[in-house]
Amino acid sequence: MALQSLDIARRSATTTPSPSVRQTTEVAKLIDVSTCIGCKACQAACMEWNDIRDPVGWNLGMYDNPVNLTENSWTVMRFSEFEENGKLEWLIRKDGCMHCADPGCLKACPAPGAIIQYANGIVDFHEENCIGCGYCITGCPFNVPRISKKDGKAYKCTLCSDRVAVGQAPACVKACPTGAIQYGSKEQMKDYAATRVKDLNERGYKNAGLYDPQGVGGTHVMYVLHHADRPQLYSGLPAEPSVSPLVGLWKGIAKPLATATMALVGIASLFHYITKGPNEVSKETEKEVEKEDAA
Amino acid sequence: MIRDPKDLKRYTAHERANHWVVGMSFILLALSGLALFHPLFWPLTNLFGGGTWTRILHPFIGVLMAFSFLALYHRFKALNEMTPTDWEWVGRVKEMVDGDDHNMPEQGKYNGGQKLLFWALAVCVLLLFVSGIPLWRAFFDPPVGLARLAAVVHAVAASVMIGLITVHVYAAIWVKGTIRAMWYGTVTRAWARQHHRAWYRQVTGK
């Protein structure tokens, strides 16, 4: 979705600066897993605000539904049961785009302007520029983008960039009945998270903490976790996510290096030609052939 | 059209056609691949009707190249087996590059450089084909680790192949009298005698 235009921090496949004169505050959505009841109001709100609908599916022996992110479900609740020392916990995590400060999708995207990172931290897909190659999926450390079978475009949570642009909180935040999803400046959210972590510490969760992984430069969707030491418990939230070194290689050094190498080969050939001259059949050989003919 | 009855037949029409199918598809693949590889080359997508068409067409052309290359491979693999003479030629390639080929070892239909290029291209095409499949999101949904590895392999193999083809093309331009072999299928006897004397003797019996 495209709305903002003057506060673009980064644009996919673009090597020159983007419009960036407008000053905005870095925003963040904080998901407090410890107060999330898994009601899926956020899922419903996301479908409604964005006017997207998955078809009615099946029950696959779990509460998760739809069972995975799709082009029509930009957020899903993931439920996991965890038992330790006789204490059962039902860990419920709202999954969706993390809006990384260092977004793997944007890095991987070959289409100029198909992925935009705004100065406020939102990483947004502009589907009208998307070519549907799926490199964003390859680049994402959280397995978030999905390609639509219908139009071949990539979709994911926009952090309601259209709402945020006009001073509204994202739809999921607005719909969350318990206040488990909070929205504000990234600084505010970190401060608020600190109060939640303290509360959880006092309730016996010694390893409670904020999930704001620095491997991707921090994220603009953060979690308060009871077990911040083991994010994997929450349906496989990566412990130390980062843009894969392979993606880094592919979209980093490989690009200039390969381009330079290819250019060099071409230039070297040219200079070879003008310095060494063409390799023509020598007069001597031609004479020899004539001699043979005459014989 | 026969230019000179004494010219030597180097390639049959089928071989030429096969070569140019590979050649053209390679050019299209290089142009479209580069467009998706680096923003610098993005304008090349216009040649294909825009970014989305570029994304759609590239893998189909890739399949075409892979299969046509496979045919080419079968046609020429026997002729490209390396011999000790080839290795000697390769060892003295600097003289050749310097344009002083008089003392180079006598070559058959292909010299050691051409043969190595053949094998290198074969490896590149294989790698590109295999790594291209996980990148073809329209039809495949690979594990992300595989896709990432494939992306790197595809990029590296493509770059190498573009480099090799550049050398291949340049060599054809540099060595005068060569290109016609792929246009008309014939070369002059003098050309053959100078560059591929063993082949020259073989086909002329001299």
Added chain:
Amino acid sequence: MTNHWVDIKNADLVFVMGGNPAEAHPCGFKWAIKAKKTRKAKLVVVDPRFNRTAAVADFYAPLRPGSDIAFLGGVINYLLANDKIHHEYVKAYTNAPFLIDEGFAFDDGIFSGYNTEKRSYGKDTWKYQLDKDGYAKVDETLESPNCVFQLLKKHYSRYTPEVVSQVCGTPKDAFLKVCEYIAETAAPNKTMTNLYALGWTEHSVGSQNIRCMAIIQQLLGNMGMAGGGINALRGHANVQGITDFALYAQVLPGYLSAPGDADPDRKTYLEKRTPKALRPGQMNFPQNFPKWFTSLCKAWWGDAANKDNDFAFDYLPKLGGASDVLSIFNAMYEGKMNGFFCQGFNPLASVANKKKVGDALAKLKYLVVIDPLATDTSEFWKPHGEFNEVDPSKVQTEVFRLPAGLFAEQTGSFTNSGRVVQWHWKAADAPGEAKDDTEILAALFLKLKEMYAKDGGAFPDPILKLTWGYRQPAKPAPEEVLMEINGKALADVVDPKDATKVLVKAGEQLPSFAMLRDDGSTTCGNWIYCGTWSQAGNNTARRDNSDPSGLGQTLNWGYAWPVNRRILYNRASADPAGKAWDPKRTVLKWLGDKWGGNDIPDMRPDAAPDQGVMPFIMNPEGVARLFSRELMAEGPFPEHYEPFETPLDKNPMHPNNPKATSNPAARVYKGDMEAFGKAKDFPYVATTYRLTEHFHYWTKHAHINAVLQPEQFVEIGEELAREKGIRNGDTVKVRSNRGFIKGIAVVTKRIRTLEVDGKKVHTVGIPIHYGFKGVTKPGFITNTLTPFVGDANTQTPEYKAFLVNIERA
């Protein structure tokens, strides 16, 4: 709710049992989270399943479905045995010191006065000892063996932690941990709020489940306090409203007991319902019953109700028997009903024993369904594969479907669980031919009236003379209806102490039920709603959320019944001298000349503390009841009885008395006792419940909800799954003695196998919500399985504990 939604944030302990607010009341549950965040409150959940509420709780304890009284009885015993009670409160504000009839007894599960044949009690011994003035005798020392306090102690002394664990299957340490949490709130400045819903009501001992908590909250001194109370979470935006307006024919609007065959005239009727104070100086507010009742008759029949005809007492139908949902469908099943109007109700899906309900509907001549949706009930006659196997050629019932608007397509009021009446405005027009419910009823009424006027009939007056003063008779406006409910003065209402002082002028809307009169000079459609539309206008439409106390009282938001009071019994939030038990959360205090604070006093405003007027003004004794006298069907103290389908075949608390196995006073219809399954055939305990993704049987018609929970499933524990070879995602068949359903197995750690009375008991959890109509995957109706028996007092069916068997389908 005695308190209200926002008040939950004032609690120190949020105790959830018999409910699952995170699942079923997610919006209101925000206040529980708020209490956790801002007051460091603890959240404790006791439930057969580790549910969504438990997911955010500080502590969870499991129990077997249908064993709540054993658990809560254990809590009562713990509080008494460990002296964790609020002594001053108990002594002053409860009937602990009251002396009970010498003949009162309890023997092996049965109270004195039981009649085995009638399955009911004669309650002559369940009474206070009275002195010569008719006042109850008390023993302030609480030491008399016949005082309520000692009887209570004795009764619950049997509920030791060991017995609790044996009956409930709750591990003893988990039970004791819960007790410790609860006991902490016995301190005067600590409160526990209790959130419950259908998990307590839908049992054959439902009312007594709640009575247990009432006893606990009295012992802890938590009634009337901010952050305290007993809080029933109502399931529907306006189910409180329908309850207030005569949910059953047994009551008239405002919970006025309806006349029956035993009430031949107005005098007899009023005498029986107008109590005398049982302690000196008490307000005994129900003494105003004649004012409420007379004003209601005036609202209904206007001038046609007057002194000469006993205010039209004869116009009221006199009930011959029960009129609860089970009795209605039983009568229908027995062929005693011709027609049935089904408005906003899907009984085929929501009443117990779907087969019986379907067979009953097939015996009607006609069925009228007034609903926004094409309900399952409206197609009870239509085959829908194995989900609804029926032969339409055998059904003669004519079905009429009248499309109605949805709540958002109508203007009107909602009354929420906290008794706050809030006006809402229509958001959109209803589609197609759908009409407002009022318009449909008006059309029916006007047609009936026309027919009676033309044809006469046996007794046309109640119809012909009903007031119908709406500007458009065919379209009564919701505003007109609320004004009518509120009531107005027909003549000047004067101060009873000073007849020259006019309180309300003739023709004006009444400001409160204090103005109601029994001489026919006032009208009121529902006395507790008096004040909703006063002369100041529509008070339910007020939207000022200012909250000067910080307690969330917001007295200028909407209008809470009664008289905009937000916390009932709030006089009990102050000590006998009028000082708040917890000054930081003052609800009410004595200001020297009157009661004031942060709520409308639940007390005569000028009743000085030294007058000894006690806080529970609706009770003739002025205090809360630990001992409920003759008001409950199965006994003045709650006792554990097994569900009618028990996995144990006996009551472990009374193993040798078969009479006391299940609720001895519950009504069981002929044929239904035989339809109960036995543990040898149906070894697993089943319980039904709701999911947060759905709302009853409505949202299966809504695409988004269907996406979020598309298909019927059945939850079982890992141990049962292993025993039965059931894997996650398998289709399973669940059978009870009344039928079977199929669903997808969800195998979970959240349902534990419990050790009960020396044997393993597995629980099978079955969500409702699915059926053969709608956009969710077509499915079975869960109530195919449930038994046709209800609570002895309310007849709410026992949906929460019955027996099934399960196998892979």
